[in-house]
Amino acid sequence: xxxxxxxxxxxxxxxxxxxxxxxxxxxxxxxxxxxxxxxxxxxxxxxxxxxxxxxxxxxxxxxxxxxxxxxxxxxxxxxxxxxxxxxxxxxxxxxxxxxxxxxxxxxxxxxxxxx
Amino acid sequence: xxxxxxxxxxxxxxxxxxxxxxxxxxxxxxxxxxxxxxxxxxxxxxxxxxxxxxxxxxxxxxxxxxxxxxxxxxxxxxxxxxxxxxxxxxxxxxxxxxxxxxxxxxxxxxxx
Numbered sequence: 001x002x003x004x005x006x007x008x009x010x011x012x013x014x015x016x017x018x019x020x021x022x023x024x025x026x027x028x029x030x031x032x033x034x035x036x037x038x039x040x041x042x043x044x045x046x047x048x049x050x051x052x053x054x055x056x057x058x059x060x061x062x063x064x065x066x067x068x069x070x071x072x073x074x075x076x077x078x079x080x081x082x083x084x085x086x087x088x089x090x091x092x093x094x095x096x097x098x099x100x101x102x103x104x105x106x107x108x109x110x111x112x113x114x115x
Numbered sequence: 116x117x118x119x120x121x122x123x124x125x126x127x128x129x130x131x132x133x134x135x136x137x138x139x140x141x142x143x144x145x146x147x148x149x150x151x152x153x154x155x156x157x158x159x160x161x162x163x164x165x166x167x168x169x170x171x172x173x174x175x176x177x178x179x180x181x182x183x184x185x186x187x188x189x190x191x192x193x194x195x196x197x198x199x200x201x202x203x204x205x206x207x208x209x210x211x212x213x214x215x216x217x218x219x220x221x222x223x224x225x226x227x
Contacts, residue, residue, distance in 0.1 A: 032214060043119075043205055044158070044218040051214060090157055094214065100171035101209065102148060103216060105157030 002027045002095040004074075006106035013081045014114050021076040021109045023091030032094035033074045034103065035065055039087045047089075050074060061085070081113045119208050119219035127225045128196050136191040136222045138206030146211045147189040149181060152203040152221070164189055165211050193224075201226045 003026045013019045025031055032051050036044040048059025055067045065076045076089060088110050092103040120139045128134050140147050146165045150158035160173040164183035178194040187208070193200055203223050207216035 034215075036218075041223075043121075043220040044207075046215060046217070049215065092157075098171050100163055100165075101146075101212065101214075101216075102160040102163060102171060102173070103150075103158070103207075104160070107155075107157050 002031075002093050002097070002104050004033075004091045004093050004104060004106040006089075006091055006109045008109050009107075010110045010112060012112045012114065015083050016080050019076075019078050019081040019085070019111065019113070021089050021091075021111060023074045023076065023106060025072050025074060025091075025093050027093055031074075033065075033067065034092040034094070035059065035063070035074075035076050036090045036092060036105075037087050038090065038108075044090065047076070081111075083113050083115055086111055086113045119206055119217050121204075121206050121219040121222050123222060124220070125223045125225075127227065130196055130198060130226055132196050133192065133194045134196060134224060136193075136204050136206075136224070138189045138191070138208075138219055140187045140189070140206075140208030141217050144208035144210055144213075144217070145187050146209045146213070147183055147187065148207045148209070148216060149189070149191050150205040150207065151175070152205060153199075154202070158205055161191070196226045198226050200224060 034049045035047040050067045091106045148163040149161040152158040162172040167183045182190045203221045205221045206219045209216045
């Protein structure tokens with residue numbers, strides 16, 4: 001079965017410092033991987049996806065993610081964190097079991113950016 | 116282009132009652148998926164509708180049911196509500212076979 005794991009419940013970073021939110025995956029076949037962000041009392045906003053091609057994927061709001069097949073990881077990164085980046089981040093993998101497209105999410109990582 | 120919308124925003128129900136949540140898909144999207152996000156957890160797939168039929172279901176009991184209408188909008192119905200049904204319910208629309216799913220803002224259901 002497809003799955004993703006987010007090993008950190010919370011990540012704390014100072015404003016202006018680089019940030020990394022970790023995600024590892026377990027899939028059969030080639031993975032389709034996603035990052036979503038959720039602000040308080042809001043739905044999920046799409047940040048970026050990896051399907052194929054370059055291992056470094058650029059997304060919205062200055063975020064990027066690095067796909068590493070050998071380490072089965074898809075870590076989210078940003079060179080310089082903003083206080084407004086504080087939110088809940090979810091990694092997800094596409095699961096086509098049964099012939100239809102659904103997302104399998106990790107438990108989420110809360111990012112806290114301190115001034 | 117209109118995004119995914121959901122109603123109501125918040126809802127409080129009593130255990131044993133029934134509830135209906137609504138979702139309007141993004142313009143042109145013909146597939147709707149529903150997810151349940153319990154507090155402190157990631158969203159979990161409930162089911163998906165395409166062409167007004169359920170074409171996939173996660174590990175949820177039959178008291179969770181749905182509908183899709185000709186305009187691609189959708190409803191999620193939950194019967195015999197239990198306390199553990201308290202969660203944020205998210206609707207996502209997509210094109211059939213499409214890679215990306217676009218999420219609505221969710222409905223927060225509280226069961227007391």
